[in-house]
Amino acid sequence: MKSITVFCGSSFGSHDIYKEQTFLLGKTLARQDIQLVYGGSETGLMGTVANGVLSENGKVIGVLPQFLQTKEIAHKNLTELIIVETMHERKTKMNELCDGVIVLPGGYGTLEEFFEMITWAQLGLHKKPIGILNIDGFYDDLINLVQTMVDKGFLKQANKDMVLISENIDDLLDQMRNYEAPTVGKWISKEEI
Template structure:
């Protein structure tokens, strides 16, 4: 699968350890070096701003998508290649999805998780066939991954749907998994015995 453009979901803050900022910068730089356009939330603060600035500094193309009401809170990035202003959070995710061939979540909070889970749910429902991945920087997502595996163990998530969420410890590893991603032929539909 050719990855020309990737959505990055991540925090609008830096977190308590410098490794998140360092890795966000590395991700932005690597995407630019590989000719992969960055699509992100449009802010200039926190990890969001870091990944965008690193991509720009390396000569990359950066598209930001931000709702009007977040302009003052996330301080939209006016120096990126293209800034798209939308009305709602749903519009933001829809347009980001339309502009990308895949999705990666870096460390973040509720917003990052909400965006990630909406994208993987859309994939599960067959609304897109793009790879969705977690970059598990410094073990940030290890507990979440264990919980998702617990959902499978408890019979509330099918193993084939669990397999749709790719995980990488390095950006290189994750990009390779995404490039080789083969979406399942069958999507999640209610079966007779589930009614």
């Protein structure tokens, strides 16, 4: 993997471990010569992951919608900052620039970005690995909800298994390197699985 998109919060959250692990992820990406693509802000965990990469002289591409330049405050030390018009253009550009996605703690925006990327994968629009770095069990309830979707017949197990999950950065990156997209899609019958 040459480039990973990271989706995460523009806030720090209520526990220091979120910031610590986010900075460590950035450092790890740079040490493994993996370019970071992210939302372009200097605030919260977004700025933290970028700063982690930059602290190891890694490459960072930010993608920021014009209207958020004053709200999220564009990071001034990036390798490249791409300004787009809309949120949808932002996600599209981030998808174009990456080989995989990692999701860190965040709020509505982070979840929306995660679900759009995993939906695109489910529909076969890309075959990139999508990982959740489940820092301090932050995503435990979401993981349980996704299992409920499988149990209640709204999601196939093969599509659930498309989401790679770990609390450990190196383990998650290893899973992503070894990922093979499933051959089953959303509309394959249960008998064909």
